[in-house]
Amino acid sequence: MENLLIIILVLMIIAALVSIHAKDLISAIIAQGFVGYGLVICFLLLKAPELALVQIVLETVTLIIILAVVCDSTMKEIGEPISKRDIFTYTLSFVLVAIFLFYFNKAIVGLNPFGEHTLRMSEMYVKEVLEFTGSANLVKGVLWDFRGLDTLGEATVLFTAAMGVLVILRISGKKQQLTKK
């Protein structure tokens, strides 16, 4: 199991690098789709069918929305010579990456290794969600009963995003006849 996941993760990392360095945007979007579908395989192997379904659906919709955005614009990646500022940002990001990786390695020593998770908060969820909520899908039972406020908040975030998109895509911000001068 662990080996399979490692193979997929390495493939995902390669695809992510390809996606970031791709020459045109459609290749980048397709490579990002590869990363997303790899994530679906990981979810399937990790016994999370709920998430796999949601991730498939999301991946497709994100792909369509990105395509709808970029479809009649320039597809080419901006290829200009590297300036001094670029060198600065590249060094900064590499230093950040190195520091984070080093400390992450140190920090996770002593935590539960893969597959040996212990339950504390969710012990009761696993044992008694069926009795109390009657939902055969434990994730949905937790989602709408014990953590219902989170889910309501999530729906509100989506509502906010729809309002935000409508705000951003207005043609003009101010009424024409009222602007002075």
Add this chain to the structure above:
Amino acid sequence: MSVIVKKIAQLISALIFVFGMYSAIHGHIAPGGGFAGGVLLSGAFILLIIAYGLDYFKLKQQTEATSIFESVSILIALLLAFSGLFAGSLYFFNNYLPPGTPGSLLSGGLIPVYNILIGIKVAATLSTIFFALIIYKEEIRR
């Protein structure tokens, strides 16, 4: 798009619609639920738009309608959650309907109701976003 694609898109969009509704309604006994079902429902509309073009739905009026759908369904969800306060025990998000037998369609108290409401809401939201993007580009081209 050619006639074959258009016809197949019509058939498949109906299939997607039914599958989305199934997913939203059976959220508490199978994988799926409100969110996945809602996205599938909106996928049906998006597929039709992609196959047939913009004028298929008379989009200008649709954005208003989807926006209303969205706010009404989430409003009902909020009121349902709030109604838990009056169901005896003063607890927000009180699941006061009886749990029923697990595994059957009518079980889980309020969970299926929330799933259906969120399904409608997500379908309306994603359609709103997609339609808004498409309409915007249409207006800017003129």
Add this chain to the structure above:
Amino acid sequence: MTLYILCFILFLIGIYGVLTRRNLIKIVISLTIMEFSVFLMLVLIGYISGGLAPLVVHPEGADISVVDPLPQTLVLTAAVIAVATNSMMLALAIRLYKKYGTFDIRKINELKG
């Protein structure tokens, strides 16, 4: 532990992309990659060897061991938030493209004046 480190590398690739890319759409893609890695991290944490998916198909067998449902719930919530982020950023990107005629963030900075 290898898995967690690989997952963190994916996260760092996302940060690297956000910091160094100049294309608006590429920045959005990098953020999406970061999101993916965080989701994977949460689900990896919740996995229990030999556990089944958190769905009780046969209610009488309720005492079988299942993987932790809580991280999956969190990922479900965070995924929806991720869609919201992406759609708003993409709407802004298309708007900026129509105003400036380019996706290059440095050019946009210069043109603003």
Add this chain to the structure above:
Amino acid sequence: MDGWIIVLFFVIPLFGAFVMPVTYLFSSDSPKFITPVITFVLLILSLYSFVYQPEQIAYIIGGWKPVGDVPIAIYLVYDGLSGFMLVIINLIAFFSSVYAINYMEEYTGQKYFYVLMCLMIAGMNGVVLAGDLFNLFVFTEIAAKSSYALVAFGVKKDELEASFKYQVLGGMANLIILFGIAMIYWQTQTLNMADISYMLQNVENNIFPVFIQLILITGFGVKAALIPFHAWLPDAHSSAPSPISAMLSGVLIKTLGVYVIMRLFFNVFPVNESVSIVLIALGGLSMIIGVLLAVGAWDLKRMLAYSSISHVGYIIAGLGIGMIMLARGENQFVATLAFTGSLFHLANHAVFKGLLFLNAGAIEYAANTRDMKQMGGLAKFMPITLTSSFSASMSISGLPPFSGFFSKLIIILAAVIAGFYLIAGLAVVAGIITLAYFVKFQKYAFYNKPSVSSSIKEVPNLMRMSMISLAILCLLMSVLILPEIREVFLNPAVNTLMETTDYADKILGR
């Protein structure tokens, strides 16, 4: 007070936000009257609960009792600090929403403005009340998403670009926070903040807590616009519509950044010295670099935005000084002094920065410019804006009878007694430079030779009303220094910070 009342703090604005698109169909004016009513109700509610409820309430969503010792459901926690923040948030929200009725008339799509404003208020109230780490993240997202959209409200080039920058940095910060939450869940197997603080006491690996705290300081530091992460703030705060700028600068950075830092690093994580040194360093840097950036700015709103960075620096530095004293376990009096100063300055800054942004909006509304070089001679035409902005400017730059003087003085005193002479010196220098650029603002905007046309009128009534009320409040804030009043308003919040383990003990009943 019954526990369920605190649910209303986010249910009412959410209800308002969801109902407005429907009422808009019947009357297109309805949103602009619903919003002030909602914020007024919230203000009354927050004042009521603040005065009548000094004790901590833990309200359980869904009514799931803890199993054994482990809390299993989402908790909402109301205590002194939350009450204090709620009063500030709803106060500024009420005056901004009244001000917005006239100010927003020239914009299109007002329905969306009011909906997003209600969502932002709901998100901030939720952040302040959340007792669960992931729930806090979700409410942070609601407030942040609505602020992204509101920054881009007048869809011109600057606004869009500012909003994009804000979204990229804010999105990164959110993901870093989520990563930190995942790591915390990995270690403690729980999400309840009280339970986390209990579980984190027995961690053997001593790099893990430092790593987590660094990650969370990075994440919430972006939200609070501390200095290495401040790049989004000047653009975003200066290009939003003015009522929203007042909300963003006055309360949003404090709620999403400073409040969460207070809550997490005092009540959840064990207090330690290394984090407090990081906080003092970040605070000192923000203090001085913020004012230096503000001196060079000629755009009025941009100047105010830079000055926000410096004042958040004051608050964070005060918190750090208090924390280091708590961690060393010596001289609790200095810690109390530092926390009092920080919280007092937080309240003061919310009021006078909100007022200054409303003044800037009034000037923009009347004279149609934000550049200080193009203003001048406005004193003749806009007496109310002049007086209110004068009181706010004197207060922000710390002249003696005004409230800003006392809060800065307390922070500087605490720094001197604690032995941080550099921080005290920086604070004094920053205060002097603040005075300099506010004198510049007064001179160029109101007293220089008139360079604008003489057709300028004073702003409409509702805008005047909220500016005058805030100016009066701004003058009244200095009474908070009196012991009796301080007892009621500041001490509950200070006690929450001082008794670091009390929060968890009361919730878990240990």
Add this chain to the structure above:
Amino acid sequence: MLEILLYIQIGMCVFPLYSIIKGPSLADRMVALDILGILVTGICIKLIIITDQLFMMDIVYAWIILSFISVLTLAKYLENKKLND
């Protein structure tokens, strides 16, 4: 036996990735994404047989239906570079 097949099938995901990296034209990349979808469908069905959890069939349905939409969108883009007409 099925475990070995699972390994082989996951190893085969390298080929679409190669095609995405190398593929000279956009059509190649598009086809690679579609092939990845088919591979994952196979993986999913093998997992269903291994773990005997039939409800995962839902995921297969959703995948097949949605890959049609995404391929159609990409194809429409390839056809005339715009989505809305």
